[in-house]
Amino acid sequence: MQLTYRQIGKIFDVSSTQVQYWLIGRKVEHFTEKPERCEICGVKYNKLNHHHWDIDNPRIGLYLCPGCHMAAEAIDKIPEFASIYLLSKEARELPARHRKYEDNATKAA
């Protein structure tokens, strides 16, 4: 298991920056410049989260709004997330659509 600078800092009760100085003698260069808008949905948001998926390369990531960040985390956890969600939604709506079809058929008769 590989710990992040932040996790190591928690163990020693110091900042992640301090851990970076201990381990590599300098602070890790920051991420790409923070944009004004979410890199997925484009909403303007001043507290964008930096979402990363590779613990070995935490600087590679995307700046996302909270909603897109949650979706990205879900998809990273379950790659089929979007398909499962859309199928589940469809299955939930099906009985209502069927009832509507039956009502229309009854009216027509």
Ligand SMILES: [Zn+2]
């Ligand atoms: Zn977004």
